[in-house]
Amino acid sequence: MHALDVLGDPVRRRILELLADGERSSGEVSSVVRAEFGISQPAVSQHLRVLREAGFASVRAEGTRRLYAVEAAPLREVDRWLDRFRGFWEQRLDALGTELARGKRQRRLDQERGGGSGTDAET
Amino acid sequence: MHALDVLGDPVRRRILELLADGERSSGEVSSVVRAEFGISQPAVSQHLRVLREAGFASVRAEGTRRLYAVEAAPLREVDRWLDRFRGFWEQRLDALGTELARGKRQRRLDQERGGGSGTDAET
DNA sequence: CGCTTATATAAGTCAACGCTTAAACGACGC
């Protein structure tokens, strides 16, 4: 299952946003999501399971509570999928240099060959 | 409809990948996708419509053909949504300094918390 | 030990969505 399939759900996105601020228990996530989306606790638990199984979140038991935390890998995968489109909005900012460093580093990590072939937007 | 809802479909993702290489006609997209996914031409057309209406693609008529091109805005929106998670995989590269400037600023804006301020779990 | 709290799982229902076939639309050539 592709990471983006998992992100194709507003509840799951919201859960990840919550986890982005730090570890949260299932109950904490549930109460927020329940309030915002009006769905039941089991529904939230099911979404947490999807996130878990897709590698977006890890769990840690603390007593009877389950503490969830963001796991980077699939999100990074999405980020890398976006790479091929970055040229469409970064092409004009090349002069800014620094801002683009991230993208450039990304490419450098990806392939270290010294071709200097530009950001694929080389019209 | 959130951009990530649209990307939650493998066919649409593949179409965008094709368009990332440059303008393509509906027919060109269709034949590739048909081959790869085994779906009909109208099905592809419907996906193109979704991409169009969500702002992921723009169309240009050339004779009887419709030439599709990637439109950046919604993809950028996704990229910005990912910003809040960048810290989870970029944190170790802090030494690179300048490279990370954007990401760090983002995190600072998002959460100003130092270490255990109000995460609720009292530990 | 039960009772409660925190969470997960099971089973079943219902709507959304993607697909198909069929038809419409518009440009082109004869």
Place this chain on the structure above:
DNA sequence: GCGTCGTTTAAGCGTTGACTTATATAAGCG
């Protein structure tokens, strides 16, 4: 004009998947 190609739209069907209620598990506490 008429047939045809490229493409979109319409209508209907089927499946996926998100939700609900009910139940299970498991820890904490009296």
